[in-house]
Amino acid sequence: MYCDYIFMQKHGRVAIWFALLLIARAGGAADSASLAPANWDQGLKLPEAHDRNPDPKIVEIDLNAAERAMFQKSVESVKGLIEACTKIAPHLAG
Numbered sequence: 001m002y003c004d005y006i007f008m009q010k011h012g013r014v015a016i017w018f019a020l021l022l023i024a025r026a027g028g029a030a031d032s033a034s035l036a037p038a039n040w041d042q043g044l045k046l047p048e049a050h051d052r053n054p055d056p057k058i059v060e061i062d063l064n065a066a067e068r069a070m071f072q073k074s075v076e077s078v079k080g081l082i083e084a085c086t087k088i089a090p091h092l093a094g
Contacts (some may be wrong), residue, residue, distance in 0.1 A: 050062075067070045
């Protein structure tokens with residue numbers, strides 16, 4: 001009985017160490033190998049916007065008419081959201 005206990009205790013520790021080793025190896029392998037093909041995102045990247053203001057805290061870009069209209073629509077949507085939120089919870093108005 002005691003021999004069985006010692007045997008199980010020893011092999012239980014070995015099993016735990018083996019499991020930890022496998023987990024460590026699997027984590028390292030996941031970081032180094034990617035299943036995505038090379039340059040799969042080449043056509044997805046948007047062109048960089050030219051920032052007209054040298055201040056890093058301010059982004060100033062030129063918008064064409066369509067972009068300006070979409071931006072204005074977004075601004076109006078956010079204003080409507082803020083208005084709806086302050087009706088629900090007046091303490092949010094500030």
